[in-house]
Amino acid sequence: MSSQTINLTLKVWRQNKNNPRGALETYPANNISTDMSFLEMLDVVNEELTAEGVEPIAFDHDCREGICGMCGAVVNGRAHGHMPETTLCQLHMRHFNDGDTIVIEPWRARAFPVVKDLVADSSGLDKIIQAGGYISINAGGPQDGNAIPIARDNAEKAFNAATCIGCGACVAACPNASAMLFTGAKISHLALLPQGKPEAKNRALAMVRAMDELGFGNCSNEAECEAECPKGISIREIARMNREFIKAAFS
Amino acid sequence: MTLESKIPAGPLHEKWDRHRFDLKLVNPANRKKFEIIVVGTGLAGASAAATLAELGYNVKNFCIQDSPRRAHSIAAQGGINAAKNYANDGDSIWRLFYDTVKGGDFRAREANVYRLAQLSVNIIDQCVAQGVPFAREYGGLLDNRSFGGAQVSRTFYAKGQTGQQLLLGAYSSLMRQAANGRVTIFPRREMLDLVKVDGRARGIVVRNLVTGELESHSAHAVVLATGGYGNAYFLSTNAMSSNVTAAYRCYKKGAYFGNPCFTQIHPTCIPVHGTYQSKLTLMSESLRNDGRVWVPKEPGDKRPPEQIPESGRDYYLERKYPSFGNLVPRDVASRNAKEQCDKDKGVGETGLAVYLDFADAIARDGREAIADKYGNLFEMYEKITGEDPYVTPMRIYPAVHYTMGGLWVDYNLMTTVDGLFALGEANFSDHGANRLGASALMQGLADGYFIIPYTLGGYLAGASLPEVDASATEFRESEERIREQVDRMLSIDGRRTVTDFHKSLGRILWDECGIARDEQTLEKARADIAELRAEFWQNVKVPGDAADLNQALENAGRVADFMEFGELMVKDAIERKESCGCHFNTAYQTADHEALRDDENFCHVSAWEYTGPDTDPIHHREPLYFENVELTQRSYK
Numbered sequence: 001m002s003s004q005t006i007n008l009t010l011k012v013w014r015q016n017k018n019n020p021r022g023a024l025e026t027y028p029a030n031n032i033s034t035d036m037s038f039l040e041m042l043d044v045v046n047e048e049l050t051a052e053g054v055e056p057i058a059f060d061h062d063c064r065e066g067i068c069g070m071c072g073a074v075v076n077g078r079a080h081g082h083m084p085e086t087t088l089c090q091l092h093m094r095h096f097n098d099g100d101t102i103v104i105e106p107w108r109a110r111a112f113p114v115v116k117d118l119v120a121d122s123s124g125l126d127k128i129i130q131a132g133g134y135i136s137i138n139a140g141g142p143q144d145g146n147a148i149p150i151a152r153d154n155a156e157k158a159f160n161a162a163t164c165i166g167c168g169a170c171v172a173a174c175p176n177a178s179a180m181l182f183t184g185a186k187i188s189h190l191a192l193l194p195q196g197k198p199e200a201k202n203r204a205l206a207m208v209r210a211m212d213e214l215g216f217g218n219c220s221n222e223a224e225c226e227a228e229c230p231k232g233i234s235i236r237e238i239a240r241m242n243r244e245f246i247k248a249a250f251s
Numbered sequence: 252m253t254l255e256s257k258i259p260a261g262p263l264h265e266k267w268d269r270h271r272f273d274l275k276l277v278n279p280a281n282r283k284k285f286e287i288i289v290v291g292t293g294l295a296g297a298s299a300a301a302t303l304a305e306l307g308y309n310v311k312n313f314c315i316q317d318s319p320r321r322a323h324s325i326a327a328q329g330g331i332n333a334a335k336n337y338a339n340d341g342d343s344i345w346r347l348f349y350d351t352v353k354g355g356d357f358r359a360r361e362a363n364v365y366r367l368a369q370l371s372v373n374i375i376d377q378c379v380a381q382g383v384p385f386a387r388e389y390g391g392l393l394d395n396r397s398f399g400g401a402q403v404s405r406t407f408y409a410k411g412q413t414g415q416q417l418l419l420g421a422y423s424s425l426m427r428q429a430a431n432g433r434v435t436i437f438p439r440r441e442m443l444d445l446v447k448v449d450g451r452a453r454g455i456v457v458r459n460l461v462t463g464e465l466e467s468h469s470a471h472a473v474v475l476a477t478g479g480y481g482n483a484y485f486l487s488t489n490a491m492s493s494n495v496t497a498a499y500r501c502y503k504k505g506a507y508f509g510n511p512c513f514t515q516i517h518p519t520c521i522p523v524h525g526t527y528q529s530k531l532t533l534m535s536e537s538l539r540n541d542g543r544v545w546v547p548k549e550p551g552d553k554r555p556p557e558q559i560p561e562s563g564r565d566y567y568l569e570r571k572y573p574s575f576g577n578l579v580p581r582d583v584a585s586r587n588a589k590e591q592c593d594k595d596k597g598v599g600e601t602g603l604a605v606y607l608d609f610a611d612a613i614a615r616d617g618r619e620a621i622a623d624k625y626g627n628l629f630e631m632y633e634k635i636t637g638e639d640p641y642v643t644p645m646r647i648y649p650a651v652h653y654t655m656g657g658l659w660v661d662y663n664l665m666t667t668v669d670g671l672f673a674l675g676e677a678n679f680s681d682h683g684a685n686r687l688g689a690s691a692l693m694q695g696l697a698d699g700y701f702i703i704p705y706t707l708g709g710y711l712a713g714a715s716l717p718e719v720d721a722s723a724t725e726f727r728e729s730e731e732r733i734r735e736q737v738d739r740m741l742s743i744d745g746r747r748t749v750t751d752f753h754k755s756l757g758r759i760l761w762d763e764c765g766i767a768r769d770e771q772t773l774e775k776a777r778a779d780i781a782e783l784r785a786e787f788w789q790n791v792k793v794p795g796d797a798a799d800l801n802q803a804l805e806n807a808g809r810v811a812d813f814m815e816f817g818e819l820m821v822k823d824a825i826e827r828k829e830s831c832g833c834h835f836n837t838a839y840q841t842a843d844h845e846a847l848r849d850d851e852n853f854c855h856v857s858a859w860e861y862t863g864p865d866t867d868p869i870h871h872r873e874p875l876y877f878e879n880v881e882l883t884q885r886s887y888k
Contacts, residue, residue, distance in 0.1 A: 036525070062492050130426045
């Protein structure tokens, strides 16, 4: 695919200790190759800002191959931008047009306070996992890996739920800032496996409680989370979480 | 100081068992009296922190990212080896051991590699019990595939996301320990110094990346699991924050650095396409199970791939290595790709790529079967390149991927600093001069789940460790030195950005200390890096201030260390006057252009001792003894 260059106008959320309320600032992004990723485009802008003596835009990122879950911003109102099943680092500039204006904001949610510019604190997701997103087993001498066969269909479903990268886009996309897709994915992953069954009840109750206590909202079936999830996780996981929760609450 | 590898006596297969019996134990009731620092939360760090906490130690676990789940182990794609022999195809612990020693071109310790092969089977069991959703067959049992350098199927996988699933398994155990208070997690912290008291590692100083504050933490032992240094080359498959700083600063405090010139250049990555590029993306080695590597037969043939008929294609790996075919080890595949491109047979716009073609596999197994195995990799390729690999062959080229070198450790994984341990990619052990595919995950988890819990206990039980807290003067001095360096970097206010320097360093290392090296290019690299380093301290521009989230400042410290470290890599490459595995000095090659070892003079680990910023490090050698395998010229024909 041949590459072209395009010129863009960025409106970027800037917020720091001297400007705690934050505001959108406008910067040009010129001669952007359409083969660049979105974050590489921001790198280029940051190099220019640095040369001009303006502090570069802070944004979280690490693996830049769509798996670590650290990057993410709201681009023109969409979490991770407008391409389906794509993290911000995998969004490429060939999906934008010359002359576009792009508005870039951090995740917005009560449970995700902004740290600086596009960096938000999503550590609440770790706390939800701490409440029960694990199987209680110590390193030591477990039985042979093939001792319990797992039907391929169930193993696949568990895998699909387990592909969540914990990026927080579901929370950012939800009008209620709910973390139910994230929580549902973990509860489903473990509930679908025989190893996860013994703790399924406590897990569902504890993780849902943690989610509420941390200030995440509730689900009102908007399905925005599913639409923006870069890993294509389905809201069926929320339904499964609700079944697990109800089962646990009434038994 | 002489290097003592502390390899236990006795027959190979009994060494680890005997050693575990000989190691002293810490009484369960006494473990809570010990504080352990673990730096890093990848496979090695998270598994070590969780397991030590399970045993009852108090663990402080640090990571550079916002959450322990981000560590770059998460990006490992293809799989994890284990000598389970579920496939009934002739695998055994001995065969995994042999393949790994041979794959590493006979530059690893036999005893370490054998232990790794033994523990490989426990890892799979452990991960299944944690709920890691490995790929399964219709009967519900675990599935396997093949990887380079092996003729058996021993690789367990979870589509192309094996690292993610294994890391989330270790992370879930870590979160369980965080919830019960045994582990305290310190995210967004970067380790900037190791603190020694009375000659022993007793703590670290970290920078809080949000506030910029320096924080001192004391402990009875420090475990480093901070990954590799591939980002010295600027472009690599590593994550953006992967760096050498923690390991390098331990080196400056007396930990010897082992084999720094052993850098693995992975054959199948998406090729470089522009100067703005920030990283390279790996396409898993598992693709070589079904993909066929080829270039046009005629140099300069620029026709699109679909117009080149079968007779005009050279499947050079299948032709040259009929028994391993496309699954030769990584170093061999990388050198061959470069050789083809050097002959002007490279493809794509830059001519620096070869084809990895799935047309035959799709015709044979159907598109669905291929999508099932590699779906996410194909999608990733399409997102980055805008081309559909189901229709047109992938273009791939080698890229820096993994570093076999690292802090020198003994059999207990302890460095030359008492009480400082190094695990996973951060240490030098196990992979020799070339790592086989699907072995990094295995090593990280073996070190964390099954080795450090024993050997750390042995150290704590045998050492006299008076109480030290973070108010000790050693911590203040260390903080002061870090503050001075930070202030100096902020005050230079030059004309070149940190990234600009990093790119220059990467270009030097890639051109002059890359897939192939020789004495001349290496000497040039040494001079070039020294010059660049001098310019850095005159002309770097670091915006912002120290008491803030300042990503340019973070990078400046890392790039400063990469430059000093780059000189060490080059020095090590110059001193190793042979070719072995990934270290290919063109002066030493066989008639078939394979790496030619010199076992007479170089059958050793090089371990470097720091002496100062502008003085040469001292070269120590740990001889390697091969009592169970015969040293042969590697052949994959």
